[in-house]
Amino acid sequence: MKKKTTAKILSQKSLAPGIYDMWLECDIAKDASAGQFIGVYPNxxxxxxxxxxxxxxxxxxKSALRLVYRVAGKGTAEFSQYKEGDGLDVLGVLGNGYDLSLLKGKRVMLMGGGIGIPPMLELAKELFCQNEQLSINEKSEIIIVVGYRDDKTFLKEDLEKYGKVYIASEDGSVGTKGNVMNAVEAEEIEADVICACGPMPMLRAIKKFASEKNIPAYISLEEHMACGVGACLGCVVKTKEVDHHSHVNNARICTDGPVFLAEDVEI
Ligand SMILES: Cc1cc2nc3c(=O)[nH]c(=O)nc-3n(C[C@H](O)[C@H](O)[C@H](O)COP(=O)(O)OP(=O)(O)OC[C@H]3O[C@@H](n4cnc5c(N)ncnc54)[C@H](O)[C@@H]3O)c2cc1C
Ligand code: FES
Known part of the structure; x- marks a missing residue:
């Protein structure tokens, strides 16, 4: 169920230069799960x-949602100015999210790059909670590999509550120098399935790696979007299968995704 609603800002702070951490109170929080997103309206x-x-x-x-975002332009710059108690219009919950049932009993590698790291936190938390309900051989192993530009390792401590965290940084100031794939190689990390979110070059490298290892990779495509609700076709991605509504090899990231099995999409 998605709807437009006014959320109240519970808190906002900066985690690193240009990166903000905002908690919102809104009733749609109860419907939200890992890999989904909301639309936030600038005033x-x-x-x-x-x-x-x-x-x-x-x-x-607590009917609360946490958003962690980077200031990229006008809209996000406006959000960064908001204070506790301010109202904010949001649309949600949007998108499909990750299917946790596919991850049971597997060594799951969660891979996040830059501003693709935030959705990995909710996914790690949900997997951790799912494990608590499962028998020993159904539990997932949670392996987290995150890539930063430098030593501003936002969300690292939050992620460490749920699994083993490996770090890569572009400038080599922390963890393996390079990107998440360099960390996987250096640390000889093995997994049965990958869940990832991050910039397109990272997702392409993960798709290639998963194909070589013959393991599934569920990737979240955080590309440009317009309406966010499937109406404008501003977010299509080429797919292997023909869409049975439109009869073309396209999917809308905002409604069919943002999470796709990597081998199903051309990126
Ligand atoms: C499903 C989804 C989930 C997302 N989740 C997050 C998140 O958790 N945290 C976060 O910081 N960002 C996230 N993004 C990206 C975020 O939506 C954009 O950064 C934001 O819309 C930019 O708005 P703006 O008005 O500040 O910038 P604009 O003025 O609209 O754009 C500023 C610059 O950023 C570029 N840009 C805009 N959107 C994107 C995008 N999606 N990817 C790459 N470049 C872009 C523009 O081309 C332009 O150069 C997500 C995007 C999608 C599609
Ligand atoms: S953003 Fe409009 S269809 Fe996806």
Missing amino acids: DKSTLLPRPISICEADAS
């Missing part, structure tokens, strides 16, 4: 469309 009417931001954490008991 500035010259920037009409909602900005898609992933669920970093959802706390149904």
Whole structure:
């Protein structure tokens, strides 16, 4: 169920230069799960469309959602100015998210690059909670590999609560120098399945790696979006299978995704 609602900002702080951490109170929190996102509306009417931001954490008991975002342009710059108690219009919950049932009993490698790291936190948390309900041989092993630009390792401590965390940094100041794939190689990490979110070159490298290892990779495509609700075709990705509605090899990232099996999409 998606709807437009006004959320109240519970807190906002900066985690690193240009990276903000916002908790929102909104009733749609109870419907949110890992890999899904919400549309956040800027108040500035010259920037009409909602900005898609992933669920970093959802706390149904407090009707609260956590968003962690990077200031990229006008909309996100406006969000960064908001203070506790301010109202914010949001649309959600949007997108398909990760299917946790496919990850049971597997060595699951969660891979996040830059601003693709936030959705990995909710996924790690949900997998950890799922494990608590499962018998020993159904539990997933949670392996987390995250890539940063430098030593501003935002969300690292949060992720460490749920699994073993490996770090890569572009400037080599922390962890393996390079990107997440360099860390996988250096640490000789093995997995049965990958869940990933990050920039397109990282997702392409993961798709190739998964294909070589013959393991599934579920990747979240955080590409440009407009309406966010399937109406404008502003977010299509080429797919292997023909869509049975439109009869073309296309899927809409905002409604069919953002999470896809890597081998099903051309990226
Ligand atoms: C499903 C989904 C989930 C997302 N989750 C997050 C998140 O959790 N945290 C976060 O920081 N960002 C996330 N993004 C990206 C975020 O939506 C954009 O950074 C934001 O919409 C930019 O809005 P703006 O008004 O600040 O910038 P704009 O003025 O619209 O754009 C500023 C610059 O950023 C570029 N840009 C805009 N959107 C994107 C994009 N999607 N990818 C790459 N470059 C872009 C533009 O081309 C332009 O150069 C997500 C995107 C999608 C599609
Ligand atoms: S953003 Fe409009 S169809 Fe996906």
